[in-house]
Amino acid sequence: MTTLPDELVAKPLGSDMEQRFNRFIRAETALHPRYRYRDMLRRAGLRPTHQRMTLAHILFGEGNRHVTAEMLYEEAVKANMPLSLATVYNTLKQFTEAGLLGQISVGGGGAKSFFDTNLSEHHHFFVQDEEALLDIPAAEAMIDKLPEAPDGFEIVRVAVVVRLRRKQS
Numbered sequence: 001m002t003t004l005p006d007e008l009v010a011k012p013l014g015s016d017m018e019q020r021f022n023r024f025i026r027a028e029t030a031l032h033p034r035y036r037y038r039d040m041l042r043r044a045g046l047r048p049t050h051q052r053m054t055l056a057h058i059l060f061g062e063g064n065r066h067v068t069a070e071m072l073y074e075e076a077v078k079a080n081m082p083l084s085l086a087t088v089y090n091t092l093k094q095f096t097e098a099g100l101l102g103q104i105s106v107g108g109g110g111a112k113s114f115f116d117t118n119l120s121e122h123h124h125f126f127v128q129d130e131e132a133l134l135d136i137p138a139a140e141a142m143i144d145k146l147p148e149a150p151d152g153f154e155i156v157r158v159a160v161v162v163r164l165r166r167k168q169s
């Protein structure tokens with residue numbers, strides 16, 4: 001019987017080597033929270049570049065939210081991340097195409113796009129004067145009757161934006 005070198009012998013769970021390995025992984029993950037998004041990006045078919053991981057961290061780090069390219073750009077600048085508004089816009093577009101974000105366009109003066117981290121089907125309030133987008137709780141979004149799709153077409157998705165303004169007192 002050949003004797004394997006010590007380091008190649010499978011150690012029982014919780015061995016020193018395993019603990020060291022786990023500590024190393026934890027340390028690497030804690031190095032910067034952006035690494036949490038590496039696998040998410042890979043699964044979505046996107047190369048996990050430094051920029052994408054950092055923007056993903058800003059986007060997905062704190063629960064569901066709606067952002068415009070301008071809002072995300074400002075946050076990236078505050079996080080000391082040098083990049084252009086065009087890069088932020090392209091990244092948002094890539095994330096949306098990869099299915100990581102929803103996109104809601106609100107009309108008005110210039111059409112404005114919000115990107116939504118909440119991928120469940122839901123509708124929105126848009127506060128016109130404040131340019132703020134809010135989720136309508138699922139239970140309240142009642143659409144009794146959808147129109148028939150024209151011949152040869154099918155409905156993909158129904159996205160309602162209810163526009164609001166503050167009551168004039």
Ligand SMILES: [Zn+2]
Nearest residue numbers: 116118134135
């Ligand atoms: Zn939403």
